Amino acid sequence: MSLLVSLRDVTKSVTLPDDSELQILKGVSLDLHEGDRLSVVGRSGGGKSTLLNLLGLLDVPTSGDLEFLGLPARRMSEARRARVRGESVGFVFQQFNLLPERTALENVMTPLYYATGRDFWRRRELALGLLDRVGLSSRAEVKPVRLSGGEQQRVAIARALVRRPRLILADEPTGALDVETGQAVMSLLEEVAAETSAALVTITHDRAVADRSERQLHLNAGVLSGADDDAEDRSPEEGLVTA
Known part of the structure; x- marks a missing residue:
């Protein structure tokens, strides 16, 4: 499988109002390959969302090496x-982040306005296809306020997948959903990721969600454990981590 993202001894720090430095990530090393299924668990404030932002190129490390498709x-x-x-990453957020004044279809079409060639000109067709894929073709012209929480999350998933990303990053994707809807959302993410051989990384507090992944890592106080350096030496049971 192709290597998508590689982190080596990555740190991330921010400067506080008193000019002191707060280190959020400490020497994180991780490889993500095409088709990987990875969950990252840990306490709030441990650096999980910061790690997700780095993996998705929303931010860059303070030190260390991060390569995305071989690009530093x-x-x-x-x-x-x-x-x-925009070309390679799809984000699924706990709070959906849908545009309230746009319909479900318009929300899913939004990433395709940055596409080129046929994807741009076929943006309506592609968005309708994804809405149908998540079971919401009949709700295409409905605005988010008239959608249930589960429907809004499925719209957010369709938006994340409409450009067929190579990496899907899901930040607590089931946190605002009931158990049954949450399991259905995870099944959908896994199914679509499998169809495109995309890597799927899930940040979660939910052990049931984490258990669905092939690999589970623990991030606590900026330190990632159970990662690539020792994964080969562990039995499947030893490789599991808990929140």
Whole structure:
């Protein structure tokens, strides 16, 4: 399988109002390949969302090496990172982040306005196809306020997948859903990711969601454990982590 993202000794720090430095990630190393299924668990404030932002090129490391499809992230311009992110990464957020004044169809079409060639001109067709894929073709002209939580999440998933990303990043995708709807959302993400050989990374507090992944890593106080350096030495049972 092709290597999508590689992190080596990555750190991330921010400067606080008193000019002190807060280190959020500490020496993180991780490889993500095409088709990987990975969950990252850990306490709130441990750095999970920061890690997701780095994997998706929303941010760059303070130190260490991060390569996306062989491209060094810290050497990319912001415009180049945005272009690569738009072409290759799909984000699914807990709070959906749908545009309230646009219909479900218009929300799913939004990423395709940055596409080129046939994808741009076929944006309505492609968006309708994804809405049908998530079972919402009959709700295409409905705005988010008239959609249930599960329907809004499925619209968000369709939007994340409409450009057929190579990497899908899901930040607590079931956190605002009931158990049954949450399991259905995860099944849908896994199914569509499998169809396109995309890597799927899920940030979660839910052990049932984490257990669905092939690999589980634990991120606590900025330190990632159970990662690539020792994964080969563990039995399947030893490789599991808990939230």
